[in-house]
Structures are given as C-alpha cells and as structure tokens.
Amino acid sequence: xxxxLQPIKADAILSLSVEFRADTNPxxxxxxxxxxxxxxxxxxxxxxxxxxxxxxLQNQASKTYLAPTGNAGFNxxxxxxxxxxxxxxxxxxxxRAVQAPGGTGALSLGARLxxxxxxxxxxxxxxxxxxNHIPLLxxxxxxxxEYTYYDGQAKAIDFAGMMNDLNNVKAGDVVLxxxxxxxxxxxxxxxxxxxxxxxxxxxxxxxxxxxxxYQGFGSGLEEDVQGLxxxxxxxxxxxxxASCSKNFGLYRxxxxxxxxxSATEQSASNAVDNLGVVARAIWSMPPDHGAAVVDTILSSQxxxxxxxxxxxxxxxxxxxxxxxxxxxxxxxGIAQSFxxxxxxxxxxxxxxxxxxxxxxxxxxxxxxxxxxSRINVAGxxxxxxxxxxxxxxxxxx
Ligand code: LMR
Numbered sequence: 001x002x003x004x005l006q007p008i009k010a011d012a013i014l015s016l017s018v019e020f021r022a023d024t025n026p027x028x029x030x031x032x033x034x035x036x037x038x039x040x041x042x043x044x045x046x047x048x049x050x051x052x053x054x055x056x057l058q059n060q061a062s063k064t065y066l067a068p069t070g071n072a073g074f075n076x077x078x079x080x081x082x083x084x085x086x087x088x089x090x091x092x093x094x095x096r097a098v099q100a101p102g103g104t105g106a107l108s109l110g111a112r113l114x115x116x117x118x119x120x121x122x123x124x125x126x127x128x129x130x131x132n133h134i135p136l137l138x139x140x141x142x143x144x145x146e147y148t149y150y151d152g153q154a155k156a157i158d159f160a161g162m163m164n165d166l167n168n169v170k171a172g173d174v175v176l177x178x179x180x181x182x183x184x185x186x187x188x189x190x191x192x193x194x195x196x197x198x199x200x201x202x203x204x205x206x207x208x209x210x211x212x213x214y215q216g217f218g219s220g221l222e223e224d225v226q227g228l229x230x231x232x233x234x235x236x237x238x239x240x241x242a243s244c245s246k247n248f249g250l251y252r253x254x255x256x257x258x259x260x261x262s263a264t265e266q267s268a269s270n271a272v273d274n275l276g277v278v279a280r281a282i283w284s285m286p287p288d289h290g291a292a293v294v295d296t297i298l299s300s301q302x303x304x305x306x307x308x309x310x311x312x313x314x315x316x317x318x319x320x321x322x323x324x325x326x327x328x329x330x331x332x333g334i335a336q337s338f339x340x341x342x343x344x345x346x347x348x349x350x351x352x353x354x355x356x357x358x359x360x361x362x363x364x365x366x367x368x369x370x371x372x373s374r375i376n377v378a379g380x381x382x383x384x385x386x387x388x389x390x391x392x393x394x395x396x397x
Contacts (some may be wrong), residue, residue: 068277179215
C-alpha cells in the first residue's frame, strides 16, 4: 500500500522553522511562521494563561469526556468575544459555537458543514490567502475559486478587482473572508468595504465564511471585529472560524471555535448538532486544556483584565515595529518606501521583493521568510532590526 505514496514537497511555511533551527549563523533572523515574539525573540506563555492553568491544576475535578461540541462555557464566551452580547444575532439566539482544535480545526469543521449542506459547493478564496486554506477546503470536497484581493504594485487592496471577481459568485457559493489581520498581506478591508461586500453577498445569495485567527492583533478586540459584526447583523447566514492560538498564545494547545449564524434559533441549533456529528466522526471530542484555560480567563474579571493588557501589549509592539521598520528603511537610504507597512494590521506584511531576493536573504544573510516575501513583523526586534535593514539595503541597493 505505502509503496504507492510519493515524496511530498515540504510545507512552505513550516519548513522555514526547520531550516532556521539548523542554521548556525548567530545573526539569523526568523520572520517565517506566524507566532508572536517578544523583544527578546521569545514566544511567552501569557501570565493570564499561567494563572488559569494554576487554577485548573487546583480545581479541575475530572478529565472525563465533555462532548463532541466541546466545553459549553467556552463556546458561549467565545460567541460573546466575537459578536458581543448585545449583537442582534446573540439576542435572537441565532449564533452558536462549537469548540474545535485550533483555527484549522474550526475551519475544517466549517468546511465539512458546508459540504454536508451542499456537496461540492464553491468557496471563493482571496488571492493571496493563507496557504493551508487551499488543501483544507479541497480536503472537505469543496471547489475553489479565487478573487483578487491584493495589488502587489500598489501595495494595497484592489477592492475594485475584488468586487469585479465576486460579481461572478453564484447563489449557494461561499466567500471566505479574513476577519482581520489578513494572512499573508496584512491589508484589511475598511468598514465601508465590509458594507459593500455584505451587499454583494446578499445580492448574490452567497454565504460568508470568516476566518478570524487574529482578533485583537490589529487595532483591538472590538475594533478588529467591526466589519464581521456589521456583516453578521445584515446577512441571513454566516460561518466564523475563530482561533485562540495567537490572541491567547495557546498555539500548541489547539483551541478555536466554529460559529454559525443561522436564519432562526432552530436552524442554528440544527447546525450545531450537525457540527457535533462531523466532529464525532473525526476527533470525537476536541482537546480540553486550551478551551478550559480560555473559559477560566473569560469567566474571571481579573484574568480577563490581565489578558486584555497582555494582548494590547502584543498588538502595540507589532504596530510600533511597523513604524520603526518603515522609518529605519528610509533612514538607511533605501529608495523603496516601506510606509505601506504602517497602515497594515497583524503579524504579516509582504516586503514586495522577488522570490530570488527572498532566496538570497536566506542563503547569504540567514534571514528567513516565506518565498512570497511575507514576513512575520513580530520576528523583528531592536537587536536584529539593524542587521535586517542592512541586509535589505544590500539586496535592494
Ligand atoms: C502562519 O501563517 O504562519 C501561521 O498561521 C502558522 C501556520 O500554521 O501556517
């Protein structure tokens, strides 16, 4: 059986970490995988998480199974975090959530629910998008189409191109949208653009599927979901895949949630039951620890306040770095402007250099980034920034 398998090309994002670890250059810089790093280049366990874990260690009474839909307290708190308790879909009980293993698990559950409703449905994904969206959606038996999103020349969203492509959406299609902090380009839709997109989705009879992997990393927890909340209030149905990997720093604990907004309370409940059946057939029950931590934090005023502070610190550091990178490039005499980075959000930006230049940076300078020139801005700090800027000057002239 296994003789038939072919060797596979290494994952474009994850393989960078392996190469980086093997590199012995003391000046090496890792701008690859999207994990937050402190000024010291460390990905910490948040203090709020540590305290929640200490609480669980003392108080968790059992590790018996929960349910395929996960921890009910966690699910409710995640809905409040994403939509806000006053939102119409919360008031009408049209929004429900199911715990999933990470944002990827949440996306996969959502994709499988779509396939259960409409086998072979078409999902429109932005060009560019997170590389894993493609195999994940295809693996659920869905068909993919691309819509224009980012203009590499203008270093901005090509909204006219996006709307033009989405004009070809058919009734029953799904449109995958990055909720905030677009991965890989960092360029986010304005509220006005979310409003226009909502109108188009309604005109076409399509369903939005929002990937929300970075809530709190752009401008703040509330600010980052303004577009999503507007859309949720104005469409019949919507799916969200929320991740707690980045905003709670719980990467390896694998915790996220698939959320469904449906036309009625009954159809939302049916959707959750179907999600439970899908989950049961894949992992049966989601891993508990990460969700228990998030539930503990969000059910304590004190821990929530601490978490808000820590999240703001991460967000402010990244936004500060964006300004410092752009000005350092200018100060170094690099003709090309990087000011566009200051208007972008979240961990990522495209530097806008060629794959050959990316390869040169890796080979000659031990600076690692995805070949599209996507960098994890959080990988920069005051120690490695001068070396990064100097190396960029060397390749750009
Ligand atoms: C990334 O895009 O770097 C992160 O979302 C990590 C991953 O799994 O690809």
